[in-house]
Each structure stands twice: as structure tokens, then as C-alpha cells.
Amino acid sequence: MKPPENITTIEQMEADNAMLKQNACAVCAETYDDRVKAQSPHCKFGEGGICCKNCSMGPCRITAKAPRGICGADAHAIAARNYLRSVAAGTSSHSDHAREILHVLRNASPEGNYKIRDEQKLLSLAKEWEVPTEGRDIYDIARDVADIGLMEFGKPEGTQRFVSRATPERQKVWAEQGILPRAIDREVVTAMHMTHMGNTADAEFLVRQGLRTSIANGWGGSMLGTEVTDILFGTPTVRTTEGNLGVLEKDMVNIVVHGHDPVFSEMVVTAAEVKELTDYAKTKGAKGINIVGLCCTANEVAMRHGVRMAGNFLQQENAILTGVVEMMCVDIQCIFPALPQLAECFHTKFVTSSPIARIPGATHIEFKPETAFQQAKDIVKMAVDNYQNREASKVCIPPSKKNAVVGYPTEQIIKHLDGVTNSHVDELGSYKPAIDAIKAGVLRGAVAIVGCNNPRVRPDYSHFEIMKELLQNDILIVATGCAAQVATKAGLLNYDAKYYCGAGLRRVCELVHIPPILHMGACVDISRMMLLATGIAKDWGVDTTQIPVVGCAPEWMSEKAVSIANYVVSTGLDVYLGIEPQVSGSAQMMELITEGTRKITGAGYIINTDPHELVKNILAGIEAKRTALGI
Ligand code: XCC
Ligand code: SF4
Incomplete structure (x- = not known):
């Protein structure tokens, strides 16, 4: 039996990439695979985690002839310290993302840009955290819940609240092993402290702190991020959408939202539906405005709005290489710094929105919750105005797209x-x-x-x-x-x-x-x-x-x-x-x-x-x- 039409092959997916690579060559644009070649072979010390630059006596690299750094740290200590620092960075990223969203929840109001979409979820979290709800305004409850959530980052004592959601056996393991996470920031700071020159050199204890720091993410920051995102934008439900670069439209204004924080992308998606803007797009000769997502932002907006998904991480350059993206707007994480330069080979406008993800060559529009909707409308209008600059000779959209059930x-x-x-x-x-x-x-x-x-x-x-x-x-x-x-x-x-x-x-x-x-x-x-x-x-x-x-x-x-x-x-x-x-x-x-x-x-x-x-x-x-x- 032949696979149904709705299923593709890796070969087809790779053929699409090859087609876009040709488009890159035509405009002399560099893409990640060129840089992979330039970076190969990779540094063996980095690959093995045995290069240390945690102090200026170094960098120290471990070899058979030099089995210890200048301070005496061996391969195990160095590799473990580097590894723990990765865990700390990963925990920080997810958790800082969650923290931003908690601030948005804290300031949500019926008249403001951000409202409560899932009251039920807010109420059950309030109940879990023993926040009084009887006869109270939902936005007052939200503020109290947000304050407690924000305390999870820096509370002076106690452990992460959500660990109580784990199985009783799990909680016991974490307690007995001494890896119950305290405040999120505390675990990250402890990880950074432990890996400072002259602190922990025993790999096992660095690995243990890695576990503890990570629980502060999975059962702390990330879980807070998910809960609060659902409260603000709605708990996802099943819906049908489409995915792959074929979702870009030849005769529409294409806007790609890329990154992770739905506080930004949700607003852009909403703005693109405003009639005044879709009408405006028509005056510019386009059939309408087509918003598509990339990376985790794609998942967020697909699950809540059915917005179509252009693709994943290594497709971010490909999206621009189609020549039909009027604008790519990004928030945080997983954004190639290569993109503004690539966008310059086309008419694409590349817009950054977060003060913690600034990229040279980008147009920076700092996104603020208080002015979010107006800013999103301005951004969408900018994309519409850019439609007329599209160059027909550079257009190349692989037709591939597939139906997807998400949420x-x-x-x-x-x-x-x-x-x-x-x-x-x-x-x-x-x-x-x-x-x-x-x-x-x-x-x-x-x-x-x-x-x-x-x-x-x-x-x-x-x-x-x-x-x-x-x-x-x-x-x-x-x-x-x-x-x-x-x-x-x-x-x-x-x-x-x-x-x-x-x-x-x-x-x-x-x-x-x-x-x-x-x-x-x-x-x-x-x-x-x-x-x-x-x-x-x-x-x-x-x-x-x-x-x-x-x-x-x-x-x-x-x-x-x-x-x-x-x-x-x-x-x-x-x-x-x-x-x-x-x-x-x-x-x-x-x-x-x-x-x-x-x-x-x-x-x-x-x-x-x-x-x-x-x-x-x-x-x-x-x-x-x-x-x-x-x-
Ligand atoms: Fe980033 Fe979340 Fe990885 Fe994709 S999967 S490349 S981390 S976008 Ni998280
Ligand atoms: Fe070298 Fe030790 Fe300094 Fe690392 S901390 S760079 S191993 S001297």
C-alpha cells in the first residue's frame, strides 16, 4: 500500500530545501549549511566539554599530556561545570519567559490589552494556592495568583509549589536526594556559584545540582509559563491547521511570527485580523494578510488559533528564502542572528521586539504590554506597506504543506x-x-x-x-x-x-x-x-x-x-x-x-x-x- 497523500517523505522535504538553496545561491546569500562547512571539523575540546574558561588563568584544555587545568581541575570537573552551566542557562530561558508572562497576568485588566481567557484555569490555580476566590473580581484573583507565581522566583524559603503535583513517591525521592528545588533564581545562582573557579570540583555534585536546577524549570518556570499562558490566552483545544512552507501565499502579505513568547505573537495575530488592516492590504493589491508561525511560536498560535505553521528551527532561513515574506517578527530564543543579513538579500523586513534579544541589522520595536495592540497594528501595517517591494524574480515557494491536527x-x-x-x-x-x-x-x-x-x-x-x-x-x-x-x-x-x-x-x-x-x-x-x-x-x-x-x-x-x-x-x-x-x-x-x-x-x-x-x-x-x- 502506498502512503496516503497526506504523508510525505524525507526526500520530498529535502527536495524543498534544495530548491530554496538554489534561491540562496542566486542572491549570493549564505545559509546555515555554508556555516556548518566553515565550522567543520568542530573543536574537539568543546565537543568533549573539556575546555574551561571560567577564569583568566585559562583557558585550559585537557589532553593526555595536560590532564589538569592550571588550578588542578580535571576533565570531570570541567565537563561537569560546563554541563551544569548549560542547565542553568536553559532553566533561565524558560523561566524568564514565564516570568514575563506572569507580569502580564499581574497587569491584566478588562479594559487593557491582555484579558483573562480561561477563568476556570485561573480559579483552579487559585484554589491550589489557597488564594481566596469567593465573591472576588477575577482580575483581583489574577493579581494575587501572579504575585504568588512571581515569588516562586525569589522566595527566601520553601521549595517550588508545583512539586506537590508530582507523585508522592517522586516527591519523596527529591526530598531524600536533596534535589527539591528552592526558588528558581536561587537554583540558577547556586549553579553559577558552584561552577565559579575554585568551588565544586566533584562531578557528581555538579550533576546533582543540575537535576535540582532543572526541576526548578520543569516543575517551576516552565510549568508556570504553561499555566499562565493558558490563563491569558486560553487552554488549547483540538483544531485543524496546515504546516510547511507551502503555507506562505503568493498573493497575500506574509508575516512570519518566530520565537517563543505568545504575549507578542498573540497580539500580532489579533492585529492581522483587524478589518481596517486587511482592507488596507487589499488597497495594496494583496488578497489579504497571511500570518504563519515558526519554531515554538508556531506551536503556540497554531494550538490556540489554528494559525498555520511555516516550519521548525532549521527552516527559519528557508522562510525568508522563499522571497515572499514581507516581514519576519521575532521575540525570544532560537532566532538565528544570521536572519537580518539574509533578509537584506530580499525585501523582507526583520523586526525584533524584545530588549533581551537584540540583533544587529534588525529593526527594533520594543514591545510593551501597555501599548501592545497599537504596536502590533503598526507592525502589521509596516508589513503591508512592504508588499509592493516584493521582487517577482526572487519568488520560490515550495508547494509542500500538510494537514495537521493540533492542540x-x-x-x-x-x-x-x-x-x-x-x-x-x-x-x-x-x-x-x-x-x-x-x-x-x-x-x-x-x-x-x-x-x-x-x-x-x-x-x-x-x-x-x-x-x-x-x-x-x-x-x-x-x-x-x-x-x-x-x-x-x-x-x-x-x-x-x-x-x-x-x-x-x-x-x-x-x-x-x-x-x-x-x-x-x-x-x-x-x-x-x-x-x-x-x-x-x-x-x-x-x-x-x-x-x-x-x-x-x-x-x-x-x-x-x-x-x-x-x-x-x-x-x-x-x-x-x-x-x-x-x-x-x-x-x-x-x-x-x-x-x-x-x-x-x-x-x-x-x-x-x-x-x-x-x-x-x-x-x-x-x-x-x-x-x-x-x-
Ligand atoms: Fe528552539 Fe522551541 Fe529547540 Fe525548536 S525545539 S529549536 S529549543 S524552538 Ni524547543
Ligand atoms: Fe583553568 Fe581552572 Fe581557570 Fe578553568 S578555573 S580556566 S581549569 S585555571
Whole structure:
């Protein structure tokens, strides 16, 4: 049987890229693959994590002849310190993002630019945090909730509030192991302090602080980010959209929103729907305004508005190379500094909006919540005015796009599961139907596939192969971030993807009417996955580390991903990596991240750069969990 039309191949995806590369050559533009060549071979010391520049006696590089830095730090200390600093940076990124959104919640008002869209979620968080709600104005409650949320960053004592959402067993492990996270800022600062010259040199303790700092992300910053984003912009629901560069329109004003913070992109999306602006676009000869998303912003606006997704991380240059992007506007994280220069080869306007993501060559419009809507309208108008500057000779839009069903937060997953048995579901719902399917072996387990794409491997290929093979083996997949975008581009987020599924998974998908890969959102929403795993474990009556559910990041690249991998391991779930963390210069560190953490949290990394081998590892891991559970 031939794959249904809605599913594409990696070859087709690569042919699109090649077509755009030609467009780049035609305008003499440099792209990431040129820079990969220029950077190859990579520095071995950096790759192994054994270059230290934490003080000015260095930099020190570890070799057989020079096994210690000037201060005496060995390869293990240096690799572990570098690794912990990555966790701290990743935790900071997700958490600072959340903090910004909490400030927006704090200032939300019925007359202002930002309102409360999900009162229910706000009220349940208020209840969880014991904020009085009886007879109070919803915006007053919001302010109190925001204040408590903001205290999570710097409170002088206590631990992260959301850890109480974990299984009781997990909380006990974290407490006993001394890795219960205090205030978010405190954990990041402690990590930076520990890695200062002349502090911790014992790799194990640096790894432990990595776990603790990461829990402050997954069960702190990221979880706050997800909750508050839902409160402000609505908890996502299932909707159908499209993805891949074919969503760019030849005869419309194309605006790409790229980054992570929905406070910005939500407003641009709203502004683009204003009639006055769509009419204005028509006066300029365009058929309308076409907003599309890129990277995690794409996930955020697709889940809440059905906005179409142009693609993932390594497609950011490709979007501009189509020659039809009037404007790319960005906020924070994962934005190539190469973009303004590339935009100059075309008519594309490149707009930065955040004071913490300034890029030379960009037009900077600092986005402020108080003036957000007006600013968004100005930005959209600027894009419309730019439509007439498009050069027909440079236009090249690959026609590829696929249907995608998106928007499966835990709330939505529970609703669908309820459809399986039509059983009564209480307020919080139950994962029992999924558990029964896993126990019966109809589903073997579930894998959370997350993270970026990366030119270190054949981009998107690892994701694609791993997803297909897991589906064949009756493994349900949940996806976020750029991994979810690969699934989108490939056509694996639509119902037709059951073509790839084994008989059991196909039956489940048909029964509850879901695609076999559930789109759970952006990377901060990996916190949703932690709650999903926790919900399953609680309903099962076991700890998270026992259930046949694991994480997989086939092509991760960012420091955020290092922090995520750590909090997934802290939650007791094994993480399968297709890219090796930069610690291989230390045998002790390799042992610590693959085996050592098992003694602390019950989970660790399994690393394999061959996607087919990695799938074998995942399947073996899932079967081992099943056996241990006696199923
Ligand atoms: Fe960035 Fe979140 Fe990675 Fe994509 S997956 S490249 S981190 S956009 Ni998070
Ligand atoms: Fe070298 Fe030690 Fe300074 Fe690092 S901290 S640069 S290993 S002397």
C-alpha cells in the first residue's frame, strides 16, 4: 500500500530545501549549511566539554599530556561545570519567559490589552494556592495568583509549589536526594556559584545540582509559563491547521511570527485580523494578510488559533528564502542572528521586539504590554506597506504543506480517553482507559518526542524515522516543539498517519478519533508532558519511573534542551538522545548521565546517534518497564 497523500517523505522535504538553496545561491546569500562547512571539523575540546574558561588563568584544555587545568581541575570537573552551566542557562530561558508572562497576568485588566481567557484555569490555580476566590473580581484573583507565581522566583524559603503535583513517591525521592528545588533564581545562582573557579570540583555534585536546577524549570518556570499562558490566552483545544512552507501565499502579505513568547505573537495575530488592516492590504493589491508561525511560536498560535505553521528551527532561513515574506517578527530564543543579513538579500523586513534579544541589522520595536495592540497594528501595517517591494524574480515557494491536527493539552487528552469507555469521568478526569490499553498490550507504551532539529545529523531524518518506527510498534507519541513540527511537515499529525501504525495503535486512534502523534504544544509545554506522565502513574498507582513512558530528543541542540532532559530524568523518565551531550571528554560524566543519575532519580540517558538503533533501545526500554510491572 502506498502512503496516503497526506504523508510525505524525507526526500520530498529535502527536495524543498534544495530548491530554496538554489534561491540562496542566486542572491549570493549564505545559509546555515555554508556555516556548518566553515565550522567543520568542530573543536574537539568543546565537543568533549573539556575546555574551561571560567577564569583568566585559562583557558585550559585537557589532553593526555595536560590532564589538569592550571588550578588542578580535571576533565570531570570541567565537563561537569560546563554541563551544569548549560542547565542553568536553559532553566533561565524558560523561566524568564514565564516570568514575563506572569507580569502580564499581574497587569491584566478588562479594559487593557491582555484579558483573562480561561477563568476556570485561573480559579483552579487559585484554589491550589489557597488564594481566596469567593465573591472576588477575577482580575483581583489574577493579581494575587501572579504575585504568588512571581515569588516562586525569589522566595527566601520553601521549595517550588508545583512539586506537590508530582507523585508522592517522586516527591519523596527529591526530598531524600536533596534535589527539591528552592526558588528558581536561587537554583540558577547556586549553579553559577558552584561552577565559579575554585568551588565544586566533584562531578557528581555538579550533576546533582543540575537535576535540582532543572526541576526548578520543569516543575517551576516552565510549568508556570504553561499555566499562565493558558490563563491569558486560553487552554488549547483540538483544531485543524496546515504546516510547511507551502503555507506562505503568493498573493497575500506574509508575516512570519518566530520565537517563543505568545504575549507578542498573540497580539500580532489579533492585529492581522483587524478589518481596517486587511482592507488596507487589499488597497495594496494583496488578497489579504497571511500570518504563519515558526519554531515554538508556531506551536503556540497554531494550538490556540489554528494559525498555520511555516516550519521548525532549521527552516527559519528557508522562510525568508522563499522571497515572499514581507516581514519576519521575532521575540525570544532560537532566532538565528544570521536572519537580518539574509533578509537584506530580499525585501523582507526583520523586526525584533524584545530588549533581551537584540540583533544587529534588525529593526527594533520594543514591545510593551501597555501599548501592545497599537504596536502590533503598526507592525502589521509596516508589513503591508512592504508588499509592493516584493521582487517577482526572487519568488520560490515550495508547494509542500500538510494537514495537521493540533492542540492536545492533558485536559484534551483526558476528554478523548473518556470517549473510549464512555465511563464517568470526574472533574479531573482519568487516564484509566489509556492504562487499560497499555496493560492489555494494545498500546505498548508512550514516547514524548521533543526538541530541535540539528545539522549535526541529517536534519529531520532522525525524527521522521523514529516516529514512523515507534508508530509501527504500537507506541503512542506525544510531541512538542520543533519535533512536533517535523511531524506536521511529514503529515504525521493527521488521522491518515494511522497508515504507519501497528494494529493496536490504529485501533485506539480510530476508537477515540485521535492522530497517533498528539501535539502538546511548545517546549515550555513539556511541563504538560510531566503532568501527563504523573497523571498516568497516579491512576496506575505507581511512580512515574515505573510506567512504560519515556522521553526522546533525536536532534536536540539548545541549552533549554539540556535542562529539559534533566528534569525529565528527575521525573523518573528515561531520555533517549540522538545527539551526544558535550561531556564525552570525561568518562566519569558519561557514566554519571547515563547510569549515575539512575541511583538518584531512577532514570538516565540512553545515547545513540543512529536513529534506528535508538528506536531499538527505546523499544527495549519500554518492554523492560512492562516486564517489571508484570504486564
Ligand atoms: Fe528552539 Fe522551541 Fe529547540 Fe525548536 S525545539 S529549536 S529549543 S524552538 Ni524547543
Ligand atoms: Fe583553568 Fe581552572 Fe581557570 Fe578553568 S578555573 S580556566 S581549569 S585555571
